[in-house]
Amino acid sequence: xxxxxxxxxxxxxxxxxxxxxxxxxxxxxxxxxxxxxxxxxxxxxxxxxxxxxxxxxxxxxxxxxxxxxxxxxxxxxxxxxxxxxxxxxxxxxxxxxxxxxxxxxxxxxxxxxxxxxxxxxxxxxxxxxxxxxxxxxxxxxxxxxxxxxxxxxxxxxxxxxxxxxxxxx
Amino acid sequence: xxxxxxxxxxxxxxxxxxxxxxxxxxxxxxxxxxxxxxxxxxxxxxxxxxxxxxxxxxxxxxxxxxxxxxxxxxxxxxxxxxxxxxxxxxxxxxxxxxxxxxxxxxxxxxxxxxxxxxxxxxxxxxxxxxxxxxxxxxxxxxxxxxxxxxxxxxxxxxxxxxxxxxxxxxxxxxxxxxxxxxxxxxxxxxxxxxxxxxxxxxxxxxxxxxxxxxxxxxxxxxxxxxxxxxxxxxxxxxxxxxxxxxxxxxxxxxxxxxxxxxxxxxxxxxxxxxxxxxxxxxxxxxxxxxxxxxxxxxxxxxxxxxxxxxxxxxxxxxxxxxxxxxxxxxxxxxxxxxxxxxxxxxxxxxxxxxxxxxxxxxxxxxxxxxxxxxxxxxxxxxxxxxxxxxxxxxxxxxxxxxxxxxxxxxxxxxxxxxxxxxxx
Numbered sequence: 001x002x003x004x005x006x007x008x009x010x011x012x013x014x015x016x017x018x019x020x021x022x023x024x025x026x027x028x029x030x031x032x033x034x035x036x037x038x039x040x041x042x043x044x045x046x047x048x049x050x051x052x053x054x055x056x057x058x059x060x061x062x063x064x065x066x067x068x069x070x071x072x073x074x075x076x077x078x079x080x081x082x083x084x085x086x087x088x089x090x091x092x093x094x095x096x097x098x099x100x101x102x103x104x105x106x107x108x109x110x111x112x113x114x115x116x117x118x119x120x121x122x123x124x125x126x127x128x129x130x131x132x133x134x135x136x137x138x139x140x141x142x143x144x145x146x147x148x149x150x151x152x153x154x155x156x157x158x159x160x161x162x163x164x165x166x167x168x169x
Numbered sequence: 170x171x172x173x174x175x176x177x178x179x180x181x182x183x184x185x186x187x188x189x190x191x192x193x194x195x196x197x198x199x200x201x202x203x204x205x206x207x208x209x210x211x212x213x214x215x216x217x218x219x220x221x222x223x224x225x226x227x228x229x230x231x232x233x234x235x236x237x238x239x240x241x242x243x244x245x246x247x248x249x250x251x252x253x254x255x256x257x258x259x260x261x262x263x264x265x266x267x268x269x270x271x272x273x274x275x276x277x278x279x280x281x282x283x284x285x286x287x288x289x290x291x292x293x294x295x296x297x298x299x300x301x302x303x304x305x306x307x308x309x310x311x312x313x314x315x316x317x318x319x320x321x322x323x324x325x326x327x328x329x330x331x332x333x334x335x336x337x338x339x340x341x342x343x344x345x346x347x348x349x350x351x352x353x354x355x356x357x358x359x360x361x362x363x364x365x366x367x368x369x370x371x372x373x374x375x376x377x378x379x380x381x382x383x384x385x386x387x388x389x390x391x392x393x394x395x396x397x398x399x400x401x402x403x404x405x406x407x408x409x410x411x412x413x414x415x416x417x418x419x420x421x422x423x424x425x426x427x428x429x430x431x432x433x434x435x436x437x438x439x440x441x442x443x444x445x446x447x448x449x450x451x452x453x454x455x456x457x458x459x460x461x462x463x464x465x466x467x468x469x470x471x472x473x474x475x476x477x478x479x480x481x482x483x484x485x486x487x488x489x490x491x492x493x494x495x496x497x498x499x500x501x502x503x504x505x506x507x508x509x510x511x512x513x514x515x516x517x518x519x520x521x522x523x524x525x526x527x528x529x530x531x532x533x534x535x536x537x538x539x540x541x542x543x544x545x546x547x548x549x550x551x552x553x554x555x556x557x558x559x560x561x562x563x564x565x566x567x568x569x570x571x572x573x574x575x576x577x578x579x580x581x582x583x584x585x586x587x588x589x590x591x592x593x
């Protein structure tokens with residue numbers, strides 16, 4: 001029985017690792033080392049709670065929630081001793097896509113406060129509703145709306161209104 | 170998704186740009202999984218030892234140490250070699266006796282020889298001497314749509330749990346797929362052919378088909394293919410990935426790959442065994458369930474109970490107006506994230522933090538409500554009791570009633586009951 005649950009966990013983690021890592025890379029604005037760390041921490045927490053996570057609820061959604069909260073907790077801890085990054089994040093030689101787009105968008109994300117970035121990632125990468133985003137972040141819907149509109153305004157400034165050339169479609 | 174129809178053009182473009190950008194990142198997935206599991210085990214060990222502080226913290230250590238395995242693009246591997254966090258450098262003696270290294274270019278050449286006619290692009294590879302291990306990736310176009318194809322390699326312990334995980338068909342509850350076969354070949358190798366999806370929730374149509382071969386000697390070869398030129402962030406280019414299951418089998422079983430695995434430098438044996446997932450030691454599930462049942466208001470029939478498990482319990486109640494799932498989590502060591510959990514909550518005179526939330530209960534089932542009372546007792550042990558009630562009777566089920574059977578005030582009262590303190 002326990003082995004079966006361990007197998008379930010391993011299958012789930014293997015299936016979600018890629019997506020969680022990509023989410024983490026956006027949350028960290030391209031800090032791939034931190035992203036790896038956050039994903040491992042997320043999996044560690046899921047491991048501890050797997051019995052319960054697997055039985056009730058939506059494990060994939062739960063994993064995303066844990067990732068976001070882990071990221072926010074991490075930011076909160078280090079905010080006292082670090083300023084937001086002003087340098088371009090360290091980008092891996094990752095596969096495809098337009099490299100200039102990655103730099104620009106990641107750089108813009110890096111200039112957002114962590115919570116605003118989390119809102120943007122949840123809303124526009126995860127496609128979560130305002131209410132869902134509020135649940136994940138443990139804040140009110142109103143707070144999400146405020147952060148979201150502020151973040152969008154800032155991203156418009158940084159990236160320009162016309163993202164069409166980046167949209168890839 | 171639900172609000173997409175309200176999005177402005179800028180938001181749509183931002184979403185597309187995020188997907189484009191996010192899709193460009195990939196990591197060694199099996200190392201992430203193994204590293205996470207190692208952390209989970211360490212957390213359980215610390216809990217058992219009664220060391221509660223900082224369990225939930227982000228430990229910024231050992232990231233590099235765990236990332237030595239081959240690109241896990243295509244596998245479900247669960248590699249205990251990384252799980253201990255042990256040093257991953259090859260030992261000098263083992264490295265000296267390893268076969269000659271195989272370069273990334275050679276891997277690409279061999280892969281192309283095994284694939285059908287077509288155009289190749291976006292070629293990337295690491296050789297056996299490279300960290301974190303060999304893999305090759307390219308985009309293949311047979312004239313009917315460009316498709317990403319990868320091959321990755323590592324070594325697993327013959328007969329071990331990872332072999333089973335790599336070669337057994339997954340539980341469809343967690344990993345939906347269209348087809349899967351798991352067979353033993355005449356030479357004793359195990360082969361799994363899996364036709365699945367890039368996203369387990371199938372949010373986009375990107376299919377991910379894979380073949381995992383584990384030989385009797387523990388050589389693991391993993392081939393994956395997509396019906397798009399990238400794993401993610403690229404539109405689907407064709408209905409299905411280019412290689413049939415038979416072709417995948419042919420590629421993954423090619424003899425040449427076994428020599429590649431042999432050329433990977435040996436890593437030191439991980440310390441300790443591979444314990445299976447264990448239960449958190451905190452409160453017993455039976456106690457949690459009994460306490461929960463004892464606190465339910467009058468007039469509710471308990472129609473089902475969950476098997477007690479860890480620090481979690483649930484009941485399904487019915488007040489005559491439909492089933493309602495009620496679940497409770499009793500956790501220790503949660504003090505360090507109190508700031509996140511109770512931002513909008515109140516603090517009682519004794520220092521107990523309380524947050525009440527009324528939100529959606531399920532991302533995928535419309536109309537499911539989840540009402541929650543979340544409490545954190547003051548004290549070093551970070552003792553948290555969270556009770557939630559749903560307006561459906563099972564996870565992912567359609568709503569069975571308009572609202573949960575318990576009001577938020579009732580949930581709050583239950584979560585704050587001194588009965589829970591017996592479980593600290």
